[in-house]
Amino acid sequence: MRSLGALLLLLSACLAVSAGPVPTPPDNIQVQENFNVSRIYGKWYNLAIGSTCPWLKKIMDRMTVSTLVLGEGATEAEISMTSTRWRKGVCEEMSGAYEKTDTDGKFLYHKSKWNITMESYVVHTNYDEYAIFLTKKFSRRHGPTITAKLYGRAPQLRETLLQDFRVVAQGVGIPEDSIFTMADRVNGLEQAMQAGPFMKWTKQETNLGLGWPLSLVLLFTPLFCSVA
Numbered sequence: 235m236r237s238l239g240a241l242l243l244l245l246s247a248c249l250a251v252s253a254g255p256v257p258t259p260p261d262n263i264q265v266q267e268n269f270n271v272s273r274i275y276g277k278w279y280n281l282a283i284g285s286t287c288p289w290l291k292k293i294m295d296r297m298t299v300s301t302l303v304l305g306e307g308a309t310e311a312e313i314s315m316t317s318t319r320w321r322k323g324v325c326e327e328m329s330g331a332y333e334k335t336d337t338d339g340k341f342l343y344h345k346s347k348w349n350i351t352m353e354s355y356v357v358h359t360n361y362d363e364y365a366i367f368l369t370k371k372f373s374r375r376h377g378p379t380i381t382a383k384l385y386g387r388a389p390q391l392r393e394t395l396l397q398d399f400r401v402v403a404q405g406v407g408i409p410e411d412s413i414f415t416m417a418d419r420v421n422g423l424e425q426a427m428q429a430g431p432f433m434k435w436t437k438q439e440t441n442l443g444l445g446w447p448l449s450l451v452l453l454f455t456p457l458f459c460s461v462a
Contacts (some may be wrong), residue, residue: 265339275306276387300319312333363386366402367380378408
């Protein structure tokens with residue numbers, strides 16, 4: 235199995251060659267060798283993010299820890315996805331499905347709001363502690379962009395993993411000032427979820443043409459939105 239150290243060495247070399255303008259997202263993203271999809275199931279905390287998307291860079295200082303729960307999908311061709319985050323005093327939950335591809339560790343996700351399909355890759359994970367995801371998308375406004383996310387099984391990760399994540403993100407063209415660590419926001423998130431009225435609003439929609447159900451749930455309830 236490819237080691238994280240070997241991956242970092244390769245990406246560091248790529249970064250040295252590509253210093254300067256942010257490059258187009260690479261076409262040949264390598265996924266975790268011998269990827270085991272069932273071992274990626276369960277709850278993850280999104281603790282760091284980096285992106286070449288200009289819009290995301292503008293709001294990075296306001297982003298907080300979110301959670302991602304992966305599991306078996308409605309069909310063998312899918313895996314289920316539920317993402318929960320605390321945003322502007324509202325607990326926001328989004329549920330949908332990733333479509334499997336012929337490459338283990340590579341998934342597709344269709345965003346009906348913008349009518350785009352994103353490619354997500356699990357580039358490295360040890361399943362029990364951390365996982366690094368890369369997502370490529372193309373929008374008419376910003377063109378091709380790539381986003382890196384670091385997930386942990388717990389709300390905190392070793393500092394060395396956070397440093398390694400930055401190297402991975404920069405290795406695919408994400409500028410250093412566009413990489414943001416959210417690990418230190420967990421305590422503030424939990425405190426925020428202890429206040430406010432308990433209201434619930436649910437919105438349902440279906441992705442266009444693909445038959446993948448997508449639900450958006452907004453709640454003012456700290457018990458539901460707890461990241462613990």
